[in-house]
Amino acid sequence: MLGLALVLMLPLAVVFIGPRRMQGRREAAIALHKAQLVELARDLADGRIGAVEYNAAKLEVERRLLAADGTVEPVWNGNAKLLLIATVVAVPVGAFALYLPGSTPNIPSEPHAQWQAQQAAAQAKLNVFIGELRARLAMEDPNSADASQGEAYLGEALAEQAGEITPEALGYFKQSLANAPQNSSWRPLDVQRIGEAAQAASQ
Incomplete structure (x- = not known):
């Protein structure tokens, strides 16, 4: 039971081990629009689009980039990290405690x-x-x-x-x-x- 609980808590533990990723929709949107600008420049260089289409599309993407950059998101203060740590520790310990001698109430069967x-x-x-x-x-x-x-x-x-x-x-x-x-x-x-x-x- 302890081993099973540890396996189930593994995805939460990976949060602390893995590299830092984007924190919200603002960073994801900015990265997406920057990639679109790079793609537009590549299309222009390869001749897949003309200068007029490139300028119009570039202007629209830049407008969206500015709008995404102005998005206000809540500040990450790390409070959830403490909760995750407590959960990763408490669940296996609680699961193991249920199987300790005397932890399960003995309910007699009906005579x-x-x-x-x-x-x-x-x-x-x-x-x-x-x-x-x-x-x-x-x-x-x-x-x-x-x-x-x-x-x-x-x-x-x-x-x-x-x-x-x-x-x-x-x-x-x-x-x-x-x-x-x-x-x-x-x-x-x-x-x-x-x-x-x-x-x-x-x-």
Whole structure:
């Protein structure tokens, strides 16, 4: 990890080792325009452009050179250099410290008994919900929209309980779809679950 951190910090370290380069857009623009003047003089000497074209282009480049020379840029005071040095040193040290003994908190895994208790509690709630749905459906008109909605929810609860779409759950989905209004919110659920059951049966 320490070696990897040092490799990643290498580009920052090169800043201090490499030669000094242009500091901003002003110096880059001046160097560019001076190179253009040299190129224009070479073109004139080689006969690629005439004197009239040369004078017009030279005047335009000189105008741009004067404008670039008058550009004001912030003064480089070296404050960023101290920050870079601190970063180059701190990142490898911090990365190495993470792998020292005792630096990583030891979080124990969840006990299996606790997980089983949570699963049992969730299953008990689901059983209560299924029982309430069955009792409610017994009092509803089998052809009503309320019965269709309850059958869709009961089919979904039975599928969740078993971990798959059982024949009983599939029967409830089909009964629900037969009486579900076209704009009902549970109709897409019926269609989806019936399709999933048909796909599973074909495999």
